[in-house]
Amino acid sequence: MSSSDLGRALCIITGASRGFGRAVAVQLSRLVKPGSVLVLTARSGDDLRALQEELSGSEAGKAGLKAVCVVTDLGQKEGPESIVKAAVEASSEEIEHIILINNAGSLGDVSRFTKDFTTMADVDSYLSFNFSSCLCLTAGILQKFPKRPGLKRTVVNVSSLCALQPFSSWVLYCSGKAARHMMFKVLAQEEPDLRVLNYSPGPLDTAMQEVARSVTGDSGLRKAFSDMFSEGKLLTCEESCAKMMKLLLEDKYTSGDQIDVYDRT
Template structure:
């Protein structure tokens, strides 16, 4: 079976949903001696996941923090350096953590710069600064593969009324990682859109979205069983990583061939 090798896996938003599924699937695909850095705000759920990975013989460290805080990338990188060993041949960073923002409101209601800055700090700035910190901590060198994944969305490409913060954040992140792929040709960069997932975020989407037609569409997807499990979407992402045939920087959706 193809594997991800002996890897250091850094996963943000790892406590639940898609991030948790990624951690568990990567744990199945890495080789002994691999290490995980699990990042989220929810400490109890994160530590439960840490225990599950430890039972598989993997070293896992929890970093419980709010990614919008200025020192959060530094703390994550410091932990990653602590668990890294010369035997590790693959560094994988999964920028998964994200928030919807207030999807009940429309563009013209966002007059507070502090509110918008707070959203962008958590959803955009932290991803850039963490990625930069990881690349500096683990620079290009012979025998070390490096991969950065941005968990993207259809919202990076298509405008959704009343979702101005989320769409803007996802679009900014996609372009940020496309630029990174241009700058670092040895780096593997993937913008992966996991599709409509059956998560807490989708529950908020179908109950709080301000644009009524969109809200009904989200409800319909739930009622008609059209949502994907995190595990099914994660399996598609892992297939992309293992085959390693995508163009670095590409945006690939779950539904793409």
């Protein structure tokens, strides 16, 4: 491994079928050595297989990159288990870098305010997908790929400014991101050999942002998102992803820290 590549890697990317996760898969494929494996996971099988086909036909694919699809719902118990199983099956003794990108997530119902959430099932469902599955998947991967000489392990949490600041009518999203943020800070403290990055990709031009500017309950926040879009202030997934790849390649960040796309590093 050097500052120009991420080594012969086993990369697990959740939410890989579109948006930021898809950009991560494409850019990672260009930075890993031949013999690397990308485990692509999402709920949308058609989109995943289209990405798999694209990667297989790329220069990296022709040079020996393997892409594996796992169509699963992380909100269900078997979701994390199926991903861990696929990662173990796809791995080999030649792998020198495990990279887990916890990208999958949902906005939740942003049309309602905190006082409107009286049904526990709604909250439990959101947290199962956005928090519990993330913790269980990360734990499962770390157990199956324990610390050993010659193996580097990197875990990325795709975070948000919402992990640190309250956004009115976004109680589920902010709470989920805050919980994940602290989860990975604890992990970094517990596992000193692990490289843990909380990365906030910024305001992206995605389907999630379209929902945000359409149905956000807080009118001021909804207008702010609409203005970002109309004024061309949204970032492309590729732009933000490039910053994250730079952080991973340089590997100078303090493990557990949150770094925003706009931070100077």
